[in-house]
Amino acid sequence: MNKKIMVTKSSLPKFSDYVETIEKLWETRWLTNNGEFHTELEKNLKEYLLSEEIELFINGHMALDLCIKALKIEGEVITTPFTFASTTHALVMNNIKPVFCDIREDNFCIDENKVEELITEKTTAILAVHVYGQVCNNDKLEKIAQKYNLKLLYDGAHAFGVKVGNRGITSYGDATMYSFHATKVFHTIEGGALAFNKNETLKSELQKLKNFGITGPESVLMPGTNGKMNEFSAAMGLCNLKILKEEIEKRQKVVFKYIELLSNIKGIRLIDYEKNKKKGIIDNYSYLPIIIDEKEAGFTRDELFSFLETKNIYPRKYFYPLITDFECYKNKFKEENLDVAKYISNRVMTLPLYADLQLDEVKYICDSIINLYNLKSQKNC
Numbered sequence: 001m002n003k004k005i006m007v008t009k010s011s012l013p014k015f016s017d018y019v020e021t022i023e024k025l026w027e028t029r030w031l032t033n034n035g036e037f038h039t040e041l042e043k044n045l046k047e048y049l050l051s052e053e054i055e056l057f058i059n060g061h062m063a064l065d066l067c068i069k070a071l072k073i074e075g076e077v078i079t080t081p082f083t084f085a086s087t088t089h090a091l092v093m094n095n096i097k098p099v100f101c102d103i104r105e106d107n108f109c110i111d112e113n114k115v116e117e118l119i120t121e122k123t124t125a126i127l128a129v130h131v132y133g134q135v136c137n138n139d140k141l142e143k144i145a146q147k148y149n150l151k152l153l154y155d156g157a158h159a160f161g162v163k164v165g166n167r168g169i170t171s172y173g174d175a176t177m178y179s180f181h182a183t184k185v186f187h188t189i190e191g192g193a194l195a196f197n198k199n200e201t202l203k204s205e206l207q208k209l210k211n212f213g214i215t216g217p218e219s220v221l222m223p224g225t226n227g228k229m230n231e232f233s234a235a236m237g238l239c240n241l242k243i244l245k246e247e248i249e250k251r252q253k254v255v256f257k258y259i260e261l262l263s264n265i266k267g268i269r270l271i272d273y274e275k276n277k278k279k280g281i282i283d284n285y286s287y288l289p290i291i292i293d294e295k296e297a298g299f300t301r302d303e304l305f306s307f308l309e310t311k312n313i314y315p316r317k318y319f320y321p322l323i324t325d326f327e328c329y330k331n332k333f334k335e336e337n338l339d340v341a342k343y344i345s346n347r348v349m350t351l352p353l354y355a356d357l358q359l360d361e362v363k364y365i366c367d368s369i370i371n372l373y374n375l376k377s378q379k380n381c
């Protein structure tokens with residue numbers, strides 16, 4: 001294929017729909033600070049995410065950062081090393097020590113059975129990540145948090161709209177962060193949100209923190225920052241929310257095509273969507289991670305990665321390196337007992353997945369993978 005196939009491509013609403021929506025801003029001139037679109041988006045997201053409260057932010061990272069501040073989390077936080085840089089940075093930049101817990105082999109989320117042994121007197125919270133939109137064992141995590149009086153936060157950047165039965169995942173723990181970055185399933189160009197159950201204290205702390213601590217024309221109650229979402233982003237969110245159902249359906253078709261073409265290939269493991277379905281999980285098809293077992297496949301993740309590049313296919317080694325191997329974190333925090341996380345991180349890649357990816361492109365990607373198998377087995381004969 002001459003065309004480059006990138007790992008993702010941002011969705012956009014119809015140009016005319018966005019333009020018609022933002023046209024109003026030329027009349028009102030209300031461009032940010034709790035505008036009309038901002039209010040409407042919060043309302044719509046509460047419904048979509050089945051969340052009692054939604055606070056919008058300029059980006060997902062800021063939402064997480066301010067949530068940590070609002071909940072006065074400090075000391076040590078048990079978290080996962082298998083995530084995007086943002087999760088850990090949010091802790092470290094708040095002078096918190098991340099204590100890394102291993103992950104589960106089946107869904108790549110924090111291993112809830114290994115959390116308790118890491119709790120010390122300094123532990124104040126658990127920060128779990130619904131990696132690739134796969135759902136953590138929320139019930140168990142909630143029990144641990146209650147037993148030890150810890151806060152429970154979720155980085156749900158990948159998990160927009162994921163549900164368990166009729167329950168949104170936002171009802172678990174103290175808060176769930178969502179990222180609305182351009183590359184996510186649902187986006188506002190840049191943006192983010194916190195979803196949480198009714199909690200007036202948290203809500204009012206967050207509102208102060210994201211608006212310089214200002215509570216009135218002559219009243220500044222505390223130091224704060226600028227974490228507000230503007231009206232152009234909120235308008236993008238409103239437009240994208242309208243097409244989301246369709247976008248996720250298209251993603252699902254792409255994922256099912258991948259499964260059809262790759263599931264019987266030895267040495268490659270995909271997310272078990274059937275198992276999710278049995279648990280009542282409604283997926284959002286946000287990423288397509290594959291785990292390559294080099295012994296069975298006859299080639300490594302890195303070999304496949306380089307090979308696909310020669311075919312104009314650009315997956316991502318998402319998440320590699322592991323957070324503990326970042327230059328800035330190496331030898332600083334606990335690195336032992338992370339065998340599963342290390343195993344997965346060294347063998348994972350996410351294949352191209354977006355709503356407009358054509359099924360013949362999926363076929364081309366899978367044929368290319370199979371092509372490497374054939375090349376390798378010819379060599380071995």
Ligand SMILES: *Cc1c(COP(=O)(O)O)cnc(C)c1O
Binds near residue numbers: 084157180181
């Ligand atoms: C995208 C992402 C973030 C950060 O969100 P931004 O909106 O880009 O600030 C945090 N955590 C994870 C897991 C992400 O994928």
